[in-house]
Amino acid sequence: MNQEMNQSTGTPSAQAAPKKNYTTLLVVLLAISVIANIWLMYNRKQVVEQNTFLITENTDLNAAKDTLQGQYDAALARLDELTGKNAELDQMVKDKDGEITKLKSDIKSLLTKRNATVSDLKKAQSLIATLNTKVKTYEERIAELEKENTVLTEGNNRLNQQNDSLSGEAENLRKLGSVLHISNIRMEPINLKKNGEKEVATTKAKKVDILRVVFDIDENRVVNDGPAEIYVIIQGVEGKLLSNAAYGSGVTTDADGNALNYTVVKRINLEKGQRMTNVTVDWKQESAYQKGDYNISFYNNGYKIGSGSVQLK
Template sequence: MSASNYPSASSQSQPPKKDNRGIIYGVLIAALLGTWGYIIYDKSKTKEVIQQKDVQYASLDSVRNQLLTDYQAAEIRLDKMTSENTKLDSLVKTRDKDVTSMRSRIKTLINKQNASAADLSEARKLINQLNGKIEEYVLEIERLQGENTQLTADKQQLTTEKQQLTDTLNTKLTENKELSSQVDVGSTLNAANFHIAAINEKKSGKESETSRAKRADKFRVSFDVENRLSLTGTKDLYVIVTNPEGQVVKEDGLGSGSVTTREDGDKEFTNKVSIDYEQGKRKNVSFDLKQTDKYKPGTYKVEVYQNGFKIGEGAVTLKKGGIFG
């Protein structure tokens, strides 16, 4: 049997080829499933992150809204206090100028779009500081109101005390005025032993009393004064001489003028005589009155005033005729 009739050894020894497509398909399917799974997982995670972000944004928005409400309440409270208390408004403007910048910064942070948690945290801190300032102002207002109440009470007390002192002073002034008036009236000199005489002056210088008008050259007035209340010092006496015709004798040489009396009003006087008086002692007063015109027959009346009161008066009558009349 020839070799060609038998199969070759090489063809008999090679195994048949395997089909790997199933494995490849399986790997591809597994890879595809893995990819889909990752995509689904990643999408789920992304959705979760988005949900978390939404929750975070919602939370931040809620915080911002609350901060805005708190700030508006603080601002309204501050504006209300400053409008009702002019002193506080001045205090805010002069002592706490940073309040304005603080309020401006809070507005900026709250109104900022996409404000971060850090922004809102800063806003919260500033709002707390602002509320702290407001509490300081409240305490300041209470202190000022307390001081004002005390000042009002003190002023009322001082007003009452002042009125009481004024009333007391007026009473004392009235009493003193009355007392002074009484002392003043009581200190008026008392005149006694009033005497008036017509005097004839001779060329030799000898003097004698006369009752004749033609011989009369002057009047001599004398009296005693005394008062224990009248203080030591100069006393002015106003002498009024009335002639027989009822007219006051007035001459420039005698220093005639007008004097105000307490009971009879203003009166014209003939002469003013000043005397030195020592308290508690009796003093004799004597002075002469000499007119330029000749004396006329009739009665001459002489009145003496001191301290506005008439303290004495007298009269002398001159007759007509002379040595042979």
């Protein structure tokens, strides 16, 4: 009767084992496995792509070889960038018997080996690391040389500027040194008698026919032999310039580039280191001289080199 009651209520008997549903568990485990495999593959790829990675018996040798080849190509590209930047380092890189050439040859031999072993790839990896170290050393050395060159260039520029400045100063000094110096200035108002055959000194304005200026040129050891010009400026009463273009008056410039009106120019032939005495400049004008003070200035190479005055009564 008990058995019938169990059957009618649908309750399993004590002797029957319960059936569990393993589908969900299997799906979860499968998903975990897939995710783990994906992560492991990705992690292995990341490790292989790094500059240094572990090569073991379980390493995908083809992938490792591709990565090493990429690293080697990158090192060669860095070497190419360095070429031409420094002659000394260029020679080190290009030297057939040099260490760089041997490294490149050994690495290429290992990476192109058809059945490269784990040992071969490890050796290639070590050689590539050595190559990268040397490339880094060259890069640092070139950076130092470029910095030194920059410093030298800046120093040379400063020296050139200083030389230009000194040259300019030397030229200015030479120019100043070549400026003539006059002394013993005398002014002699002259009255002409007997149709100009006789000259008589006078101080009376109405009798003056020629205003004569006499001076000496001191010796100059800087100026070269040859022609020189001395500009004479005569200012009469109230500072009025005595001038007449027909008698040689004109305009020049002073050392500052300003216009300088002159009465007459005296052209002379100099001898280096020789003194010239009694250099004479005569000024004759058509109009009569007025009573008063007459000031005379002398210019050479734009610089004032002397002055004097005379009074006419």
